[in-house]
Amino acid sequence: MRIISRRTLREFWEQPNYSDSKGQLEAWHDEVLKANWSTPQEVKAQFRSASILKNNRVVFNIAGNKYRIIVRMDYQWKLVFVRFIGTHTQYDQVNADEV
Numbered sequence: 001m002r003i004i005s006r007r008t009l010r011e012f013w014e015q016p017n018y019s020d021s022k023g024q025l026e027a028w029h030d031e032v033l034k035a036n037w038s039t040p041q042e043v044k045a046q047f048r049s050a051s052i053l054k055n056n057r058v059v060f061n062i063a064g065n066k067y068r069i070i071v072r073m074d075y076q077w078k079l080v081f082v083r084f085i086g087t088h089t090q091y092d093q094v095n096a097d098e099v
Contacts, residue, residue, distance in 0.1 A: 001035045001080045008082045018087075024063040025085075038075050054097050057083070070096050 009029060013022040037043050040052040051059040060069045068091040070084040083099045084091070 001032050001037060001078050003029060003032055003080045003082065005082060008085060012085045018067070021063055021067050024067070025069075028060060028062055028069070032080055036078065037073070040073070040075075043073070051096075057096055057099075059091075059096055070094070070099055 006029060009025045012018055013025055031046075035043075035046060037046075040058065043050055043058055044052060047060060049061045049065075053059065056073045056075075058071050058073055060071070061067075062069060062085075065088060067085065067087060069082060070091070072081040072083055073079070074081070084094055084096070086094075
């Protein structure tokens with residue numbers, strides 16, 4: 001899969017309050033890059049804790065659910081658009097189906 005964009009992840013982990021997320025985010029990034037998903041079920045098979053939402057959104061739990069990433073998937077073009085990354089508390093304040 002192609003991830004748009006790694007820069008969003010990097011900008012998050014470079015913030016002093018979130019520097020502990022770097023290793024986990026890099027691991028997630030590397031695993032998603034190697035993936036070749038065609039359906040939400042394939043995502044769920046690889047990431048059992050992922051939540052499949054409407055509007056092609058998927059929520060990934062990072063660092064034991066301390067952080068969450070919301071992505072929009074384009075399965076046809078093998079694209080993963082990072083729409084949000086934040087703490088669980090920050091996640092609770094956004095509409096994951098729309099972000």
